[in-house]
Amino acid sequence: MVFSFLIFSAATDLQTYIVQLHPHAPSKLLYTKTLHWHLSFIERTIALSEEDPNSRLLYSYDFAMEGFAARLMEDELKVLRSMPEVVAVRPDRRLQVHTTYSYKFLGLNAGKEGAWMRSGFGRGVIIGVLDTGVWPESPSFSDRGMPPVPGKWRGVCQEGEKFNASLCNRKLIGARFYTKGHRASSPSLPAVTPIMEYVSPRDAHGHGTHTSSTAAGASVPMASVLGNGFGVAQGMAPGAHVAMYKVCWFTGCYSSDIVAAMDDAIRDGVDILSLSLGGFPIPLYDDSIAIGSFRATEKGVMVICAAGNNGPIPSSVANEAPWITTVGASTLDRRFPAIVRLGNGKRLYGESMYPAHGLHNSSRTLELVYLSGMNKGSELCYRGSLPRAEVRGKMVVCDRGVNGRAEKGEVVREAGGAAMILANTEINLEEDSVDAHVLPATSIGYSEALTLKSYINSTKRPTATIEFVGTQIGKSRAPAVALFSSRGPSLTDPSILKPDIIAPGVNIIAAWPQNLGPTGLPEDSRRVNFTVLSGTSMACPHISGIAALILAIHPTWSSAAIKSAIMTTADIFDHYGKPIMDVNKPAELFAIGSGHVNPERAINPGLVYNIMPDEYVIHLCTIGYTSSEIFAITHRNVSCQEILARNKGFSLNYPSITVDFRHQKMNKLTRRRLTNVGLPNSTYFVEVKAPEGVEVRVKPQLLTFGHVYQSLNYKVWIISRRRYAKQILTHSQGYLTWVNVHNKQYRVRSPVSVTWADK
Ligand SMILES: *[C@@H]1O[C@H](CO)[C@@H](O)[C@H](O)[C@H]1NC(C)=O
Ligand SMILES: *[C@@H]1O[C@H](CO)[C@@H](O)[C@H](O)[C@H]1NC(C)=O
Ligand SMILES: *[C@@H]1O[C@H](CO)[C@@H](O)[C@H](O)[C@H]1NC(C)=O
Numbered sequence: 001m002v003f004s005f006l007i008f009s010a011a012t013d014l015q016t017y018i019v020q021l022h023p024h025a026p027s028k029l030l031y032t033k034t035l036h037w038h039l040s041f042i043e044r045t046i047a048l049s050e051e052d053p054n055s056r057l058l059y060s061y062d063f064a065m066e067g068f069a070a071r072l073m074e075d076e077l078k079v080l081r082s083m084p085e086v087v088a089v090r091p092d093r094r095l096q097v098h099t100t101y102s103y104k105f106l107g108l109n110a111g112k113e114g115a116w117m118r119s120g121f122g123r124g125v126i127i128g129v130l131d132t133g134v135w136p137e138s139p140s141f142s143d144r145g146m147p148p149v150p151g152k153w154r155g156v157c158q159e160g161e162k163f164n165a166s167l168c169n170r171k172l173i174g175a176r177f178y179t180k181g182h183r184a185s186s187p188s189l190p191a192v193t194p195i196m197e198y199v200s201p202r203d204a205h206g207h208g209t210h211t212s213s214t215a216a217g218a219s220v221p222m223a224s225v226l227g228n229g230f231g232v233a234q235g236m237a238p239g240a241h242v243a244m245y246k247v248c249w250f251t252g253c254y255s256s257d258i259v260a261a262m263d264d265a266i267r268d269g270v271d272i273l274s275l276s277l278g279g280f281p282i283p284l285y286d287d288s289i290a291i292g293s294f295r296a297t298e299k300g301v302m303v304i305c306a307a308g309n310n311g312p313i314p315s316s317v318a319n320e321a322p323w324i325t326t327v328g329a330s331t332l333d334r335r336f337p338a339i340v341r342l343g344n345g346k347r348l349y350g351e352s353m354y355p356a357h358g359l360h361n362s363s364r365t366l367e368l369v370y371l372s373g374m375n376k377g378s379e380l381c382y383r384g385s386l387p388r389a390e391v392r393g394k395m396v397v398c399d400r401g402v403n404g405r406a407e408k409g410e411v412v413r414e415a416g417g418a419a420m421i422l423a424n425t426e427i428n429l430e431e432d433s434v435d436a437h438v439l440p441a442t443s444i445g446y447s448e449a450l451t452l453k454s455y456i457n458s459t460k461r462p463t464a465t466i467e468f469v470g471t472q473i474g475k476s477r478a479p480a481v482a483l484f485s486s487r488g489p490s491l492t493d494p495s496i497l498k499p500d501i502i503a504p505g506v507n508i509i510a511a512w513p514q515n516l517g518p519t520g521l522p523e524d525s526r527r528v529n530f531t532v533l534s535g536t537s538m539a540c541p542h543i544s545g546i547a548a549l550i551l552a553i554h555p556t557w558s559s560a561a562i563k564s565a566i567m568t569t570a571d572i573f574d575h576y577g578k579p580i581m582d583v584n585k586p587a588e589l590f591a592i593g594s595g596h597v598n599p600e601r602a603i604n605p606g607l608v609y610n611i612m613p614d615e616y617v618i619h620l621c622t623i624g625y626t627s628s629e630i631f632a633i634t635h636r637n638v639s640c641q642e643i644l645a646r647n648k649g650f651s652l653n654y655p656s657i658t659v660d661f662r663h664q665k666m667n668k669l670t671r672r673r674l675t676n677v678g679l680p681n682s683t684y685f686v687e688v689k690a691p692e693g694v695e696v697r698v699k700p701q702l703l704t705f706g707h708v709y710q711s712l713n714y715k716v717w718i719i720s721r722r723r724y725a726k727q728i729l730t731h732s733q734g735y736l737t738w739v740n741v742h743n744k745q746y747r748v749r750s751p752v753s754v755t756w757a758d759k
């Protein structure tokens with residue numbers, strides 16, 4: 001049997017908690033092994049029962065956090081919380097997982113001076129991916145031409161169901177899986193939904209195969225999704241190595257498993273951690289990803305995360321700790337037109353990856369039907385909601401929302417429908433994620449949907465035809481912000497602009513497991529090596545791969561320096577030279593951060609804003625975190641009073657500048673420090689595009705560097721003049737750019753975001 005069923009045996013009154021401990025507690029010295037120390041807490045907590053403490057322990061953490069994960073009863077928590085060594089006890093949190101062409105769109109090519117050649121395609125860098133696992137036989141994980149496994153690698157290729165150690169190679173150098181948090185928390189699943197999983201690093205969902213191949217997939221010629229998007233598939237850093245940490249299962253990804261994976265990844269020796277997963281924003285001291293990634297950053301591992309798919313709601317951006325690189329999603333200029341021609345001659349623009357080529361019957365004229373107002377979810381095409389008699393042989397209109405886009409197509413097919421039009425609603429507007437549907441189908445925007453529905457209303461026997469045009473490149477304005485991409489300002493730390501950067505995340509083609517159809521539906525019996533997905537999950541590994549290229553060229557750079565290089569060189573104009581758009585207006589900084597990644601410029605930024613781990617601690621003091629909150633994140637015992645006295649007027653040396661006049665005086669002094677990583681002798685002048693409603697003064701106006709790695713400081717005063725602005729502003733935005741006097745290619749740009757009131 002290909003699949004197996006995970007057996008859940010957890011008792012319902014036990015819940016998973018992550019227990020964080022004081023790293024220097026005296027009682028630790030009594031134990032030679034950390035594991036035994038951790039077990040002693042469980043032993044003391046459950047003292048009255050005769051249970052083996054081992055049976056309650058899920059994970060013992062070493063690197064990403066000091067502490068452990070265990071299953072506990074509610075009345076045991078009080079005992080545990082009263083112990084002096086315990087810093088925090090947090091319930092496990094369930095999080096969600098949020099080609100072939102995007103490297104060309106981003107300007108990567110095999111030119112001699114280019115990022116790929118200079119970095120050896122990311123040679124020697126190890127990218128750790130936390131996701132749903134990997135399909136090792138995919139041609140994207142072939143190790144042909146790969147250099148040997150780096151000597152510093154300490155990871156393993158963990159065996160499990162349909163996965164043995166011989167499946168790892170010089171491309172996929174490691175693979176592990178984490179089930180304990182997931183198993184302990186999932187007994188309440190409906191018994192009727194069989195959860196098909198491989199209890200091993202093997203990917204049963206496709207998400208992890210897709211994201212890891214986007215970061216570092218090998219070059220595969222003649223790739224396509226059933227003929228669509230034909231071309232060479234390859235990741236951003238085809239020369240980098242991949243290590244998969246499977247933490248996401250059918251039910252989601254549990255933070256106890258995630259911390260265990262980060263713990264291993266740090267010890268294994270990854271250079272970059274790529275997390276295309278997350279939840280809603282929560283305070284940093286409660287956020288296991290924020291905590292684990294602080295420890296990772298301290299140990300020199302760069303952490304890159306998806307911003308989330310909860311846009312365009314303001315303040316929906318997740319994974320927003322300042323030491324994380326937070327990635328939003330943008331569109332490509334590649335389209336898959338599938339036009340709807342209505343019976344009255346009107347044409348509606350739609351898109352689809354349904355493989356229509358060679359199928360003569362795919363473009364037939366059919367009767368249209370839209371079943372609304374039946375209170376069964378028929379307009380959404382829920383399973384079981386479509387009466388066969390009404391849809392058989394017809395083209396069915398399904399509204400977007402609630403159930404999956406491709407699943408709606410399967411529902412229509414099962415009910416006997418011949419084709420489908422997927423209609424966007426007010427929520428999705430003109431957002432255009434495409435799918436390789438199981439039947440002839442296309443996806444139309446909201447305004448087209450209104451036209452379609454009024455046509456259906458206007459006639460007794462509405463009809464339509466779908467014309468599948470195929471793949472088109474370069475005919476549309478891009479990049480633009482993806483509607484679903486989560487937006488700032490950050491809920492938990494509005495003093496830092498988030499997301500940091502946007503990267504391609506709509507209709508991305510990348511590797512796919514060979515036992516899944518391109519829609520991922522169990523009913524889809526077609527087989528492919530690549531499929532199309534959309535999400536900030538797809539944007540994140542683009543940045544992870546590009547970070548690998550930069551690290552391969554500059555092996556000594558810190559993760560803050562690499563992030564600065566990516567941010568200060570980003571594009572704020574699209575390929576038509578016009579501002580990057582967000583739906584129908586120029587995008588705000590809360591959607592694009594510093595802009596759209598430009599890898600060829602990012603490898604040679606001229607100057608960088610570096611940050612030492614200690615500076616994050618000072619920052620946490622300045623935003624008002626208490627010592628115990630800071631301790632939970634950093635495991636450092638700090639007195640903010642002393643720190644703030646010693647660092648008067650400190651500003652985190654972030655590559656973007658944010659002023660929030662809701663919490664700050666109307667005259668804000670910000671400091672920054674630039675480090676020269678370009679030519680030894682270089683002079684930069686400052687260019688300011690002041691946000692509306694403020695005056696910006698910079699001192700000095702000229703920075704003259706005499707050698708490489710020299711650092712120079714400057715100050716920025718941002719003075720509110722909102723009273724004199726024509727309208728009452730809630731926020732406004734501008735840019736501060738350092739331009740090299742002799743070499744104008746060096747433009748080191750920071751977005752400047754100013755807020756006076758809630759949006
Ligand atoms: C590992 O799996 C491969 C392919 O499934 C098989 O050929 C090989 O014999 C297995 N090796 C071991 C040691 O089980
Ligand atoms: C179209 O024709 C193909 C091959 O003749 C057939 O397999 C498929 O089911 C048909 N599709 C529809 C929607 O009628
Ligand atoms: C179509 O008709 C229905 C019922 O008469 C009405 O509720 C709906 O608003 C109409 N839709 C459009 C787009 O005109």
Ligand SMILES: *[C@@H]1O[C@H](CO)[C@@H](O)[C@H](O)[C@H]1NC(C)=O
Pocket residue numbers: 137138139527528529
């Ligand atoms: C997928 O890749 C494998 C290995 O390269 C190849 O044998 C197989 O034919 C490919 N499958 C498809 C559907 O292209």
Ligand SMILES: *[C@@H]1O[C@H](CO)[C@@H](O)[C@H](O)[C@H]1NC(C)=O
Pocket residue numbers: 022637638639
């Ligand atoms: C933290 O440091 C202060 C003084 O620096 C000390 O009084 C306190 O006991 C320390 N707390 C912990 C938990 O070590």
Ligand SMILES: *[C@@H]1O[C@H](CO)[C@@H](O)[C@H](O)[C@H]1NC(C)=O
Pocket residue numbers: 680681706
């Ligand atoms: C940099 O400038 C200094 C002083 O102007 C000069 O002595 C030195 O040779 C220059 N170095 C380079 C590499 O141009």
